[in-house]
Amino acid sequence: MSNAVIILAAGKGTRMQSDLPKVLHAVASAPMLVHTMRSGEGIDAERTIVVAGHGADLVEKAALDYNSDAQVVLQTEQLGTGHAVEQARAALSDFDGDVFILYGDTPFITHETLQSMKDKRDSGASVVVLGFTAANAGGYGRLILADDGSLDAIVEAKDATPEQLMVNFCNSGVICAPRDVLFDLIAKVGNDNANGEYYLTDIVALARDAGMTCAAVSCDESETMGVNSRVDLAVAESTFQFNARHAAMINGATLTAPETVFFAYDTIIGRDVIVEPNVVFGPDVTIESGANIRAFSHLEGCHVSKDAIIGPYARLRPGAEIGDGAKVGNFVEVKNALVAEGAKLNHLSYIGDAEVGKDANIGAGTITCNYDGVFKHKTIIGERAFIGSNSALVAPVRIGDDAMTGSGSVITLDVPDGDLALGRAKQVNKVGFALRLMNKLKAAKAAKKKD
Numbered sequence: 001m002s003n004a005v006i007i008l009a010a011g012k013g014t015r016m017q018s019d020l021p022k023v024l025h026a027v028a029s030a031p032m033l034v035h036t037m038r039s040g041e042g043i044d045a046e047r048t049i050v051v052a053g054h055g056a057d058l059v060e061k062a063a064l065d066y067n068s069d070a071q072v073v074l075q076t077e078q079l080g081t082g083h084a085v086e087q088a089r090a091a092l093s094d095f096d097g098d099v100f101i102l103y104g105d106t107p108f109i110t111h112e113t114l115q116s117m118k119d120k121r122d123s124g125a126s127v128v129v130l131g132f133t134a135a136n137a138g139g140y141g142r143l144i145l146a147d148d149g150s151l152d153a154i155v156e157a158k159d160a161t162p163e164q165l166m167v168n169f170c171n172s173g174v175i176c177a178p179r180d181v182l183f184d185l186i187a188k189v190g191n192d193n194a195n196g197e198y199y200l201t202d203i204v205a206l207a208r209d210a211g212m213t214c215a216a217v218s219c220d221e222s223e224t225m226g227v228n229s230r231v232d233l234a235v236a237e238s239t240f241q242f243n244a245r246h247a248a249m250i251n252g253a254t255l256t257a258p259e260t261v262f263f264a265y266d267t268i269i270g271r272d273v274i275v276e277p278n279v280v281f282g283p284d285v286t287i288e289s290g291a292n293i294r295a296f297s298h299l300e301g302c303h304v305s306k307d308a309i310i311g312p313y314a315r316l317r318p319g320a321e322i323g324d325g326a327k328v329g330n331f332v333e334v335k336n337a338l339v340a341e342g343a344k345l346n347h348l349s350y351i352g353d354a355e356v357g358k359d360a361n362i363g364a365g366t367i368t369c370n371y372d373g374v375f376k377h378k379t380i381i382g383e384r385a386f387i388g389s390n391s392a393l394v395a396p397v398r399i400g401d402d403a404m405t406g407s408g409s410v411i412t413l414d415v416p417d418g419d420l421a422l423g424r425a426k427q428v429n430k431v432g433f434a435l436r437l438m439n440k441l442k443a444a445k446a447a448k449k450k451d
């Protein structure tokens with residue numbers, strides 16, 4: 001049976017103290033909403049419905065930016081989780097399969113956990129709820145099990161008896177049921193409870209009343225962590241980073257000081273990559289095997305090929321494509337540029353909107369002048385070209401294969417293959433001038449003292 005996910009994301013998130021809707025606050029460079037959408041991908045969700053309310057326009061944009069096939073439905077008033085799910089009824093009217101309810105502020109539910117819920121569904125339970133054993137059950141809904149181990153009911157903390165409050169097996173909120181069952185039950189949910197809300201959780205007791213079997217599946221509490229405040233957000237970030245560092249190392253990367261390396265939600269790191277201390281990966285970075293990312297480098301939107309060396313103190317911006325064994329050294333910034341195999345940009349350069357040929361050598365202080373204030377222009381540097389230190393390459397411009405530029409040149413014209421370009425004032429030496437000048441100045445100083 002195919003899967004769909006409904007992601008509840010209408011809440012305001014008052015405790016975030018923010019103008020931004022809660023689910024758009026980022027963990028590992030992606031809105032929490034995107035993390036939840038990725039959880040859905042893990043079970044090959046055919047349909048993704050996001051229920052938006054507060055800041056719906058922004059939530060919709062973020063959802064569609066990530067997955068243009070997602071559907072966003074509006075919950076104008078937040079009357080409870082059951083009411084939120086109800087808003088997805090029409091969007092799923094033509095869907096036949098299992099529906100998972102996920103939360104935009106609960107970013108860490110794993111594919112494996114959702115799969116174990118799916119397995120439980122396949123073994124005959126109509127409604128499957130994800131539970132966890134809480135260190136401090138507090139305000140969570142309690143999962144009440146029947147004698148046979150099946151799930152009898154979910155009781156919200158506010159509506160629970162003292163005896164039920166003793167239970168520490170809690171509701172994560174994540175629920176899976178076939179579409180028809182889910183919406184038939186939701187239609188029966190009322191709001192006669194302590195909060196006056198339509199509780200999604202009531203569908204368990206309603207299913208039992210209708211003679212259906214309900215089941216609970218358990219996961220670790222850390223997975224079900226929800227974010228309600230900036231403090232929780234920081235905990236979520238550190239949890240993510242801890243797991244990402246662990247996974248990178250397990251998969252064969254060396255992190256010299258893992259606690260100082262920050263990954264994005266989608267960083268891909270190959271085997272035998274070495275990441276030195278204090279490296280930050282923004283979104284959309286792939287590092288191939290054997291590359292070395294040296295200390296204090298910042299990378300985003302880039303691809304680093306085999307055995308390349310980046311940094312220390314390098315900055316790779318979106319569109320940086322670094323070839324096999326290429327070197328991008330200290331205080332070098334690369335943006336939207338192809339740096340071919342074996343090329344060297346070792347010190348203090350800005351290379352933007354450019355192509356750097358195979359085995360080219362870019363001297364210290366080379367700048368591609370790519371922007372005229374309105375348009376961006378391209379610089380092409382040929383294979384084995386040698387760019388003298390402190391060259392300014394004024395784009396659009398092409399430096400040929402095996403060509404050279406003299407240090408300190410301002411290059412405004414194309415340089416043919418194999419030529420040397422000198423774009424600087426010619427040097428003139430004045431014989432003995434320096435010595436004569438110095439003596440004159442010293443004499444003037446001595447005369448001044450006597451006065």
Ligand code: UD1
Nearest residue numbers: 008009010011078079080081084140141171172173199200
């Ligand atoms: C819910 C569960 C509780 C569970 C807990 C886990 C219900 C009734 N209770 O309680 O059993 O232990 O989650 O964290 O479901 N939302 C909407 N629209 C609404 C209401 C909520 O989109 O009208 C969204 C919220 O933005 C939030 C999520 O649904 O992301 C959960 O709502 P929340 O109010 O936090 O429910 P809890 O009281 O925490």
Ligand code: MG
Nearest residue numbers: 105173226228
């Ligand atoms: Mg909550």
